[in-house]
Amino acid sequence: MSENGWTDNEIGVEWIKQCFKLETQRGDDEYRLLIVDGHALHVTTQAIKFYIASKIILLCLPPHTTHLLQLLDVGIFLPLATAYKAGVRERSIYIVSYGIDKVEFLEILKEAWDKAITLLNIEKAWKAVGLEPYNPKVVMQQLLEQLRARPATPPLTVTQIGLTGETVQVPVTLLNIAQVDKLFQRIIEGEHQLDPAIVLQI
Secondary structure: OOOOOOOOOHHHHHHHHHHHHHHOOOOOOOOEEEEEOOOOOHHHHHHHHHHHHHHHEEEEEEOHHHHHHHHHHHHHHHHHHHHHHHHHHOOOOOOOOOOOOOHHHHHHHHHHHHOOOOOHHHHHHHHHHOOOEOOOOOHHHHHHHHHHOOOOOOOOOEEEEOOOEEEEEEOOOOOHHHHHHHHHHHOOOOOEEOOOOOEEOO
């Protein structure tokens, strides 16, 4: 554990060595799959060397997709949270103000863990993310639904009236590099009604 409580590259590698490798190794010749998000601590030089030496195949999920592809997020954490809340409610049913100490927390968590972390829920999680059985359409369909539900792209500029009564296009605060590129292109093309002032987007 680090002094500030946050993980770092060294602790990340130690977790892989002391937890993942030891808990998943069944034989010296077997490969294992480690599915991770894009956090930098998973792909340090030291970590990659260890993966290769230990026959660990690393699968990095694409950015901004863990809510669709991360097994724990999709199929395990919700049942665990639900079971934990039910355990707290059972213990506090007749108490107006209920505080949980560390021992009770661990007792409730253990009961919730046993209810939620089951072979059935794990298998459902693999299926829900389209990894086993392999079915990328499961996730692609969700992505399409999210795109359809997303509001229209906000405009890069707003129309305002200038000091002499003319209309000018004033850029709003840019949110990403793609918007910066579009604004630069409009400036390069010499759009006459584009005012260089910036309107803060709230």
